[in-house]
Amino acid sequence: MGRNHARVLHALDGVELVAVADPVADPGSAPAGVPLVRSVAELADAGIDYAVVACPTALHEEVALDLAERGIHALIEKPLAPSVRSAETIARAFDSRGLVAGVGHIERFNPALRELRARLDLGELGDVHQVVTRRQGPFPARIADVGVVYDLATHDIDLTAWLTGSRFESVSAQTIARSGRPHEDMVSFIGRLSSGAMTSHLVNWLSPLKERVTIVTGERGCFVADTLTADLWFHANGSQPTEWEGIRQFRGVFEGDVTRYAVVKREPLLVEHETFRDAVLGKEADIVTPEQATDTVAVAEAVLAAATNRTVIDLDPRRTPAPVR
Known part of the structure; x- marks a missing residue:
């Protein structure tokens, strides 16, 4: 890197x-x-x-x-x-x-997620119910000192808190190690945010399929961001009546219009460096602070503890979370 x-x-x-x-x-x-x-x-x-x-x-x-x-x-x-x-x-x-x-x-500088964040801030989704991420692919030989939780899942922990302006209150998790190293190379964990929304995250180094997907579901539909291609879609809740009796009895939502947004695709690493340069120059710049990053480390620790102890881990309520907006 x-x-x-x-x-x-x-x-x-x-x-x-x-x-x-x-x-x-x-x-x-x-x-x-x-x-x-x-x-x-x-x-x-x-x-x-x-x-x-x-x-x-x-x-x-x-x-x-x-x-x-x-x-x-x-x-x-x-x-x-x-x-x-x-x-x-x-x-x-x-x-x-x-x-x-x-x-x-x-990931905070990925164009698809920045567009998603802006639309969430405008209230286009309404109340957020759930954030789901999938981050999987082949094993990276360059990583030797940490497992998949610290190397990859910290992306999803941070982006979830950042997108929702909320913090993790509790997590439960399962991990496995199959690559012969001392660290975990697959984790599946769920969480609950202080906003009341739930989260689900699948992260691994054991798949030949490389996938980087974030799905945010709310009262008006769901956003789907592919951070590999920096594409963003919105799937709206449908409002058209149906004549199919069996479906009409269902009280959930129905399929509506699907919109793919045209997103300006600048390299995330370049935008990250422009932002930090401006912060050093004393300009207003939305960098990721050490306090925010410490909150992410706290959640990663809790994920590993939850997997080891096979239980739900509550995040320390005495910690004052750093603002993420």
Whole structure:
């Protein structure tokens, strides 16, 4: 992922990519003309204003705290940290020094989901009843330090809270491990949001079918977002009367019109970097804050605990959730 960040930063207006730090990378892995250094200290010596942390999750706290102590703003890849304690430590370090920190929950910058969020904010769906996500595909060999909950399900946890402006109150889950690694590679979990809506999430690394789908169902129909293609559809509740007696007795909803929206499809990673650049420059920018990302880590911890203990886990009511709107 670091290579993708470097690619975007190398061409980003208003930003100069002055160095890439990696203790083990081949020098040729950096963009042409950009030096490769081996440590945060060498990176800081280049006189940088901000850095992107795209290393294994287990190292996020160490690298982020080093940057904070040097007075360097940071965009940290998701998940923010491997535990709530670690995430809170990172958040405090940047906040106490007045530094800008953002977290790379890139789905917030997917054009289909941004369009969906805008339409939900306008009340086009009415009350939200349910959010369903499916995120599955082949195993990514680059991931070694976490399982599918921290690497992939954190996308769905964050986007669900962000889309609905709500927080997870409880979760239950099942996981399995079939790839021979110590971490889970499939999870199915359901949740209840503070708004009263329910959620359902299927996430795995065990499918040859790559799928990234978000379905939000409400009183007026449902939105379906495909974040692989950045397409968005609306399936409206039907209002046409039917002469079929058996169906007429059903008191639910009926199939209505289907609309596919024309969405401007900009690269999510580019939009994420433009937003963080603006935040560093002191402009108003809707970045994902460490406090919001800590809430996501708390839900991920609860999902794993629910699967291990085979029970419903209530999220700590003493935690004050960060605003997601």
